[in-house]
Amino acid sequence: MQPQPAIDVHLQTEAPSAFLSVRDLRVHFPTADGLVKSVDGLSFDLARGQILGIVGESGSGKSVTSQAILGLHKGSSAEVSGEIWFEGKELVRMREGDMRDLRGNEMSMIFQDPLSSLHPFYTIGWQIVEAYREHNKVSKAVARRRAIEMLDRVGIPNPDKRFDDYPHQFSGGMRQRAMIAMALVCDPKLLIADEPTTALDVTVQAQILELMKDLQREFNSAIILITHDLGVVAETCETVVVMYGGQCVEQGSVRDIFYNPQMPYTWGLLGSMPRMDRTRQARLTPIPGTPPSLIQVPRGCVFHPRCRFRDRVGEACTTVHPDLEEVDATGHRARCHIDKHERSQIFANEIAPTL
Amino acid sequence: MIRFIIRRSLGALVVLIVVSFITFVIFQLAPFLSHSSPVYYYVGKVPFPPGSLQLKLLEHRFGFDLPWYQQYWHWLHGIFFGESLSDGSTNVYCAPPCLGYSFQQNTAVGSLIWQALPVSLSLAIGAATLWLLGGVLIGTLSGLRPGSIIDRVGMTLALGGVSLPIFFTGPVLLLVFEYQLKWLNNPAYASITSNPLQWLESMILPWIALAFLFAALYARLTRASMLETMGEDFIRTARAKGLSRRTVVVKHGLRAALTPIVTIFGIDLGQLIGTTVITETVFNLRGLGWLSVTSIRQHDLPVIMGVTLVAAFALVIANLIVDILYAFVDPRVRLS
Numbered sequence: 001m002q003p004q005p006a007i008d009v010h011l012q013t014e015a016p017s018a019f020l021s022v023r024d025l026r027v028h029f030p031t032a033d034g035l036v037k038s039v040d041g042l043s044f045d046l047a048r049g050q051i052l053g054i055v056g057e058s059g060s061g062k063s064v065t066s067q068a069i070l071g072l073h074k075g076s077s078a079e080v081s082g083e084i085w086f087e088g089k090e091l092v093r094m095r096e097g098d099m100r101d102l103r104g105n106e107m108s109m110i111f112q113d114p115l116s117s118l119h120p121f122y123t124i125g126w127q128i129v130e131a132y133r134e135h136n137k138v139s140k141a142v143a144r145r146r147a148i149e150m151l152d153r154v155g156i157p158n159p160d161k162r163f164d165d166y167p168h169q170f171s172g173g174m175r176q177r178a179m180i181a182m183a184l185v186c187d188p189k190l191l192i193a194d195e196p197t198t199a200l201d202v203t204v205q206a207q208i209l210e211l212m213k214d215l216q217r218e219f220n221s222a223i224i225l226i227t228h229d230l231g232v233v234a235e236t237c238e239t240v241v242v243m244y245g246g247q248c249v250e251q252g253s254v255r256d257i258f259y260n261p262q263m264p265y266t267w268g269l270l271g272s273m274p275r276m277d278r279t280r281q282a283r284l285t286p287i288p289g290t291p292p293s294l295i296q297v298p299r300g301c302v303f304h305p306r307c308r309f310r311d312r313v314g315e316a317c318t319t320v321h322p323d324l325e326e327v328d329a330t331g332h333r334a335r336c337h338i339d340k341h342e343r344s345q346i347f348a349n350e351i352a353p354t355l
Numbered sequence: 356m357i358r359f360i361i362r363r364s365l366g367a368l369v370v371l372i373v374v375s376f377i378t379f380v381i382f383q384l385a386p387f388l389s390h391s392s393p394v395y396y397y398v399g400k401v402p403f404p405p406g407s408l409q410l411k412l413l414e415h416r417f418g419f420d421l422p423w424y425q426q427y428w429h430w431l432h433g434i435f436f437g438e439s440l441s442d443g444s445t446n447v448y449c450a451p452p453c454l455g456y457s458f459q460q461n462t463a464v465g466s467l468i469w470q471a472l473p474v475s476l477s478l479a480i481g482a483a484t485l486w487l488l489g490g491v492l493i494g495t496l497s498g499l500r501p502g503s504i505i506d507r508v509g510m511t512l513a514l515g516g517v518s519l520p521i522f523f524t525g526p527v528l529l530l531v532f533e534y535q536l537k538w539l540n541n542p543a544y545a546s547i548t549s550n551p552l553q554w555l556e557s558m559i560l561p562w563i564a565l566a567f568l569f570a571a572l573y574a575r576l577t578r579a580s581m582l583e584t585m586g587e588d589f590i591r592t593a594r595a596k597g598l599s600r601r602t603v604v605v606k607h608g609l610r611a612a613l614t615p616i617v618t619i620f621g622i623d624l625g626q627l628i629g630t631t632v633i634t635e636t637v638f639n640l641r642g643l644g645w646l647s648v649t650s651i652r653q654h655d656l657p658v659i660m661g662v663t664l665v666a667a668f669a670l671v672i673a674n675l676i677v678d679i680l681y682a683f684v685d686p687r688v689r690l691s
Contacts, residue, residue, distance in 0.1 A: 068593075070594065070595055072591065072594055075600075085439060098601065100597045100598075101597065103594070103595055103596065103597035104595060104596035104597035104598075108595065108596075109595045111588060111591065111592060111595075113588060116588040117465065117588040117589055117591070117592045118588065118589055118592065118683070119592070119593070119607055119610075119611070119686060120589070120611070120686070121610055121611060121614075121685060121686060123686075130596065130598070131596040134597050134598055135597060166686045166687070168686075168687050179592075182592075182596070229599040265593070275375070307685055316548075351562075
């Protein structure tokens with residue numbers, strides 16, 4: 001079945017039909033140096049049971065986006081605007097108290113580093129029980145049974161014994177499994193995984209991804225997978241949002257992104273994936289330069305200072321901010337001044353052979 | 356866990372032995388360096404000239420003519436089993452734990468310390484409770500909202516607290532609450548068992564004076580620790596679980612932020628027993644600090660040795676308790 005990346009950037013004030021709909025999301029942090037525009041006008045939709053990948057370099061606004069969906073910026077100095085619709089409820093303007101009922105219950109999150117994300121002074125079991133009892137009025141014994149069941153489900157051997165272990169007694173992979181058990185203990189409809197495999201061994205990475213896919217099928221929950229690893233995206237996601245400098249530069253189905261990418265930054269990301277079947281010189285093509293400052297975002301296209309193809313267009317790249325334009329009717333969109341047909345040609349002739 | 360406690364206790368014992376030896380050495384060195392007979396430090400004025408037979412006899416009676424290791428052994432033996440002492444005119448038996456006998460004051464060092472210790476303990480423990488509560492409260496509130504009014508007022512108070520010495524705050528407190536407002540009528544110290552109300556009345560101002568100084572320090576420590584902890588990943592996890600702010604702050608934040616405070620608290624509390632000289636002087640309390648200062652003035656060596664040993668003992672015990680407490684607080688310590 002062809003996945004349906006139903007993406008709509010038009011602002012609506014009434015609830016959209018999509019399960020999760022992010023519209024023109026902006027997260028700005030006022031600092032002494034100036035306004036940091038971590039996320040600047042991001043829109044995407046996600047259907048129930050789908051896996052969406054958000055890819056980009058460090059500082060592209062991936063994690064800030066995910067924390068905005070969970071409302072974790074509430075009470076901080078961050079300025080959040082735009083709309084996040086979740087099952088007909090708008091989250092940006094929602095009160096912290098109502099948001100709390102959703103967090104960990106309807107939507108939950110897995111973080112990058114499971115050791116620092118688990119409290120060092122409480123047992124794994126205690127921490128899962130706490131998450132469960134916060135949203136379910138059950139006795140400690142019932143919650144304990146539930147936690148052990150979850151630990152067993154995520155593949156932790158002897159869960160009833162490991163229940164009383166502390167995080168530092170778990171291995172890295174086991175810790176991430178425990179994190180997943182904690183995130184899923186209340187059967188959330190939306191799971192946000194913020195670089196869940198980055199801190200893990202490669203062998204464990206695959207297991208964790210497999211586990212997440214299994215659980216997603218079992219509970220029919222939607223997943224937002226935040227990563228900088230396109231390999232992970234290819235393995236797990238159905239739709240992809242490519243972020244750069246706090247903006248979405250390309251979005252579409254996983255096929256679109258891998259077989260018909262339309263944005264020089266996406267080409268760069270694809271080239272940055274090491275290929276073991278190439279000669280040593282051709283294995284890796286890094287993107288030159290560094291990610292942009294989020295205080296002084298480059299004029300024109302955010303990516304132009306690092307773009308190899310900007311001389312094919314001329315002035316526009318450095319002066320005019322390109323729109324996120326439709327590539328085709330399936331929802332594939334890209335933000336680039338290069339002509340659509342020329343882009344396809346460049347990719348086919350110049351980029352694809354080097355990948 | 357039991358193995359951990361035994362290991363730490365053995366460690367503390369070793370430290371105590373070392374401390375006792377150093378104390379002994381220092382007070383062996385004192386007469387040697389001042390070129391006077393140690394007898395002077397024991398009985399005060401001695402009419403016999405240096406080198407005279409009578410002085411030699413006294414030195415022999417006290418055992419000062421023995422090799423140092425035998426003297427050390429005698430001293431330790433006395434602490435555990437008691438000993439008979441004599442300066443020629445007075446014969447006394449000093450029951451264990453015998454910390455020596457002050458011929459100047461004609462009292463066993465043990466009983467002098469026994470009188471002073473409750474004062475010092477009351478002072479230290481009471482003040483510690485006050486400063487811990489006050490400091491942690493101010494520090495937590497400040498750390499949660501850095502830059503807020505609470506933070507600024509709290510940190511200004513803290514700056515005042517560390518800047519003002521007790522010999523300033525103490526008399527000011529006395530002036531205001533005893534002489535101006537007359538809320539307290541210059542009470543003398545009474546033991547907590549004999550007259551709890553008077554005990555409280557005599558202790559409240561010293562507590563406040565001492566706690567003010569330390570609360571300032573603890574407020575700053577707690578603030579820094581809280582600021583750091585609230586930025587930790589596990590706090591974000593706690594919030595992502597949907598926990599209330601109160602639970603996040605108290606169960607997850609404070610729990611982790613207070614761990615380093617516990618360590619410092621133990622050391623401070625242990626050290627305070629026997630070193631609150633200024634507070635005791637300002638408020639006319641006869642604690643260990645006062646005792647050590649008077650003994651130093653009178654060159655009363657046995658008392659100085661006794662007080663030093665007891666103060667060191669208090670510090671070591673406090674550290675031991677903190678170590679064990681810490682293992683309960685932080686599971687990573689227990690198992691490593």
